[in-house]
Amino acid sequence: MIAQVYPVIRMPQSRAGSGGGVFDYAIPEDLAREPGDVIRVPFRGRTVMGVVKSLQPTSTFGTIKPIDGSTPLFRLSSQEIAYFEQIAQELGISVPTVLYNAFPQAGARGPRPVSESAVQKLSIPTTDVERLSSDVRSVLRASRAFVWCEDIRYAAALIAGVQKTHTGPTLILCPNVRDVRLMSAYLSSHAPTVVTGDETEPRRFANWMQWRNAGGIFIGTRIAALMPHPSLSAIYIIRSGHDNHREPKRVPPFDARIGAERLAELVGAKLIACDAAPTSTQLLPDRTIIGRAPDTDTLVVSQSKERPHAEHVFVSPSASAAIAEALAHGQRVLAVLNRKDATSKIGLGISEAARGLRAAFPTATVAILEKAAASVPRSDILVTTRFYIENVFNPAHPEGFGLVADLDPDALLYSSLAGAIEETMRTCFEWRAVAHANRCPFIVQTTRPELFERMFSDPIGLLKQEADAAGAYRNLVDNVPKT
Structure with missing residues (x-):
């Protein structure tokens, strides 16, 4: 033979x-x-x-x-x-x-499998319990779905709720190592097995074999999409719109989301995408959109209308008043720029923005949080970029802000890449989730107020409109006569 x-x-x-x-x-x-x-x-x-x-x-x-x-x-x-x-x-x-x-390469004897030791109490605000219960019931009925999950804590609570009934081997894909560790800590009571790519190959092999033999929950970065289970019952893609699910250095690149799609089709597993906001790829006929974004006090400010009355170049009167009110109540303010350099729409880098805020609020302490910071400064106003979401934000332990102010949400709209509106929406909803975790208002100052108001009032309708426009453009290009 x-x-x-x-x-x-x-x-x-x-x-x-x-x-x-x-x-x-x-x-x-x-x-x-x-x-x-x-x-x-x-x-x-x-x-x-x-x-x-x-x-x-x-x-x-x-x-x-x-x-x-x-x-x-x-x-x-x-x-x-x-x-x-x-x-x-x-x-x-x-x-x-x-x-x-x-395949991780197994050692001669191989180490014993290990699980993450960190433990994080998994609880959500009482105002979100009814929404979570409804989402869990919907996921149990769905085979392909997107779930509005404002942050990793809510996604973990969703998975924990589903696991009470749907207990088969479960794969959870996260975009980066920090998200893997947070998810593992939130689901510590389920004794998940973890791979991040940072462990040795024998250790990774042992952990994979542990999951294949014992089942349960397997949490990993995109490498885990290539480590399947013969009886896989569900795949969750956490922060599904995040670019890190795609390997940028490979040509063509491996995208863990596409891999998860293929794997779910072949083995008959549930495929559930979770993120702060969906993308147009979630609008396919075989997908179910589950849930909604959490209720958060949100104010959209028109910079164009308020600019003639502004005392400061980059802070509208409404944003300035909201910051002043939070400071007057002894609350901290998180001021957000979506670009850390001077390519932002308001024309200021993070250092210039901090200097401007010090001038606008001379009695307040203003600090910058970016990559070089060793810890989170304890200041009245904290100026930051996406570094905060990717490396600091933990919804179970919010910093206690009284206001989250997105000073430059338009920056992402001027990207030359396709999907600029989708990425702007996703980023804006992530900052809104930070406000939700802190139970504080969220303010957006923009030159496109009608766009952001549509994002918050009718996000699915906006995505469908963008998808239709993109499809019409592709048809136009495809039908251009070849010369």
């Missing part, structure tokens, strides 16, 4: 041939092997892992080497093999290369 095997090695597509990188190996008569077995095989003077694609009675090659006689490390299902083959085809690389990037 012959085993057709994918060796788990880097292999250029040019060397993989029409078979996609399959090599024939002889199976000794005293051994039994099955498709999907992950075994060890000799390959060009060394021993490597290999995946048995299929069994054949004979080989078209003359002399072939025998497989290793050791016990298979584990077994992939036919759906899992099909998943890796599909990823290879879409990326235009060989199946062995996909497997090499996916």
Whole structure:
């Protein structure tokens, strides 16, 4: 009997041939092997892992080497093999290369699997309990859905609620390591298994095998999208609009969200995207939009109307009054710029904005929080960028702000990339979620007030309008006569 095997090695597509990188190996008569077995095989003077694609009675090659006689490390299902083959085809690389990037290399003995030790009490405000209960019921009924989850805490509470009924093996994909650790801490009572890419390969292999053998919850960065489970029942994509779900250095890039889509289709798992706001990709006919953004006191200010009356170039009278009121009540203010340099729409970098706020509010202390900061300054007004959301914000432990003021929400609208309005909406809703966690008002000063008012009052309608416009533009381009 012959085993057709994918060796788990880097292999250029040019060397993989029409078979996609399959090599024939002889199976000794005293051994039994099955498709999907992950075994060890000799390959060009060394021993490597290999995946048995299929069994054949004979080989078209003359002399072939025998497989290793050791016990298979584990077994992939036919759906899992099909998943890796599909990823290879879409990326235009060989199946062995996909497997090499996916499989952590096991050590000789291998370390014991470990779980994250951090524990974070998972609770949400009483005002959100009814909304959460409704969202949990809707997710249990859905197979493909987007859920409005303003932050990781709410997403964790949603998953914990679903797990009470839907208990099968669950994969949670996060865009970065910090989000993995927060999610793991929130779900610590479920004893999740975690991979981040920072651990050693033997440790990652041990954790993956722990999940494959015991089930439960598996939380990871995009590498976890290449570490499936044969009985996977649900996949959650946390902060689904975040760019880090996509590998930027690969051409073409691997996108964990697309991988999750393919995997869910093959194994019949739920696919649930969670974020502060949806994107147009969530408007497909097979998707259900679940829930809504939380109620937050929000004020949209027209800079164009208020500029003639403004005492300060970059702070509208309404924003200035809101900041002054918060300070008068002894509350702190989070002032947000969506660009840290002078490319922002208001024409100021973060340092210039801080100086302007000091001039506008001379009795208040003003500090900057950006990448170089060792800790969060304790000031009356804290000026920051997305660094705060990505590296500091924990909804379970808000900083106690009395106002979140987005001074420059228009900056992202002037991006040359497609989807500028979607990214602006998502970013704005993330800052609004910071205000919600602090139970304080959120103010947006903009030259496009009608756009932001539409974002908050009819976000789905706005996304549909943008998707229709993009589709019409593509049709126009496709129908331009070729010369």
